[in-house]
Amino acid sequence: xxxxxxxxxxxxxxxxxxxxxxxxxxxxxxxxxxxxxxxxxxxxxxxxxxxxxxxxxxxxxxxxxxxxxxxxxxxxxxxxxxxxxxxxxxxxxxxxxxxxxxxxxxxxxxxxxxxxxxxxxxxxxxxxxxxxxxxxxxxxxxxxxxxxxxxxxxxxxxxxxxxxxxxxxxxxxxxxxxxxxxxxxxxxxxxxxxxxxxxxxxxxxxxxxxxxxxxxxxxxxxxxxxxxxxxxxxxxxxxxxxxxxxxxxxxxxxxxxxxxxxxxxxxxxxxxxxxxxxxxxxxxxxxxxxxxxxxxxxxxxxxxxxxxxxxxxxxxxxxxxxxxxxxxx
Ligand SMILES: O=C(O)CCC(=O)C(=O)O
Ligand SMILES: [Fe+2]
Numbered sequence: 001x002x003x004x005x006x007x008x009x010x011x012x013x014x015x016x017x018x019x020x021x022x023x024x025x026x027x028x029x030x031x032x033x034x035x036x037x038x039x040x041x042x043x044x045x046x047x048x049x050x051x052x053x054x055x056x057x058x059x060x061x062x063x064x065x066x067x068x069x070x071x072x073x074x075x076x077x078x079x080x081x082x083x084x085x086x087x088x089x090x091x092x093x094x095x096x097x098x099x100x101x102x103x104x105x106x107x108x109x110x111x112x113x114x115x116x117x118x119x120x121x122x123x124x125x126x127x128x129x130x131x132x133x134x135x136x137x138x139x140x141x142x143x144x145x146x147x148x149x150x151x152x153x154x155x156x157x158x159x160x161x162x163x164x165x166x167x168x169x170x171x172x173x174x175x176x177x178x179x180x181x182x183x184x185x186x187x188x189x190x191x192x193x194x195x196x197x198x199x200x201x202x203x204x205x206x207x208x209x210x211x212x213x214x215x216x217x218x219x220x221x222x223x224x225x226x227x228x229x230x231x232x233x234x235x236x237x238x239x240x241x242x243x244x245x246x247x248x249x250x251x252x253x254x255x256x257x258x259x260x261x262x263x264x265x266x267x268x269x270x271x272x273x274x275x276x277x278x279x280x281x282x283x284x285x286x287x288x289x290x291x292x293x294x295x296x297x298x299x300x301x302x303x304x305x306x307x308x309x310x311x312x313x314x315x316x317x318x319x320x321x322x323x324x325x326x327x328x329x
Pocket of ligand 2: 070
């Protein structure tokens with residue numbers, strides 16, 4: 001860079017921004033859906049854009065360790081280091097099946113349970129590097145196509161590094177969360193895990209991604225060609241129809257609380273928009289389902305049954321965890 005004049009440096013920076021934007025819009029069906037809705041529905045859009053957007057930035061001190069976790073709400077993660085360095089550790093299941101969450105326990109280092117029976121990959125990310133799972137795992141068989149990011153529900157741990165003999169400097173990283181048609185099923189299963197165990201196994205919440213689910217359903221309902229097919233569509237419909245219950249649960253530690261839980265956003269900022277979005281998503285999902293052929297309906301019902309069963313089992317697991325926590329107190 002030193003040999004480039006200011007004008008050339010600006011052009012390189014501009015090209016990098018454009019390439020990043022193109023890459024991210026290619027993985028982000030939620031942004032594409034929002035654009036579709038803005039163009040086709042203009043001022044009639046019943047709910048707003050996702051209030052907090054997809055981008056974020058974090059700064060962390062050398063030595064900071066992020067223990068094993070999955071990212072919130074079944075979202076894809078893309079990151080790029082701006083300055084400093086991080087050691088990224090990615091853990092993936094050895095089979096195609098959704099890995100079940102371990103029950104948290106009172107052992108020291110219990111968070112390592114999340115990594116049991118997983119294959120691990122490690123990479124150091126430095127300025128300009130972005131997380132690119134295919135490159136990182138190039139010797140492994142990919143489970144799904146199109147990995148240019150960390151897929152939903154990927155278990156990972158992160159350490160912020162310090163340059164040997166370098167200054168003690170924080171690391172700055174920018175990131176992007178998205179949803180994509182190729183990973184919608186993982187988004188759904190990740191959302192179930194998140195709703196029930198976000199306080200244990202995740203580090204934040206992005207419930208506003210429900211606005212994006214609404215936009216994706218609207219895109220599916222009136223777009224041509226239809227963006228989502230097969231299990232990706234079924235997962236989107238499951239998310240839309242159950243959105244009110246797939247938010248981050250407030251975790252009261254009684255066993256029965258989840259059985260009587262009823263979502264209430266009346267006190268929340270944007271509560272009206274959130275409740276309108278629940279209604280909108282249900283209507284859109286019902287319209288899409290009404291168009292299904294008999295064979296497609298059958299496949300959808302089967303998908304719904306499996307997802308529902310997983311959800312019930314996770315609910316039981318949470319009740320068991322709450323019981324154990326109460327007894328331990
Ligand atoms: O940088 C960190 O400490 C954690 C970052 C992380 O886990 C993420 O971006 O998903
Ligand atoms: Fe993370």
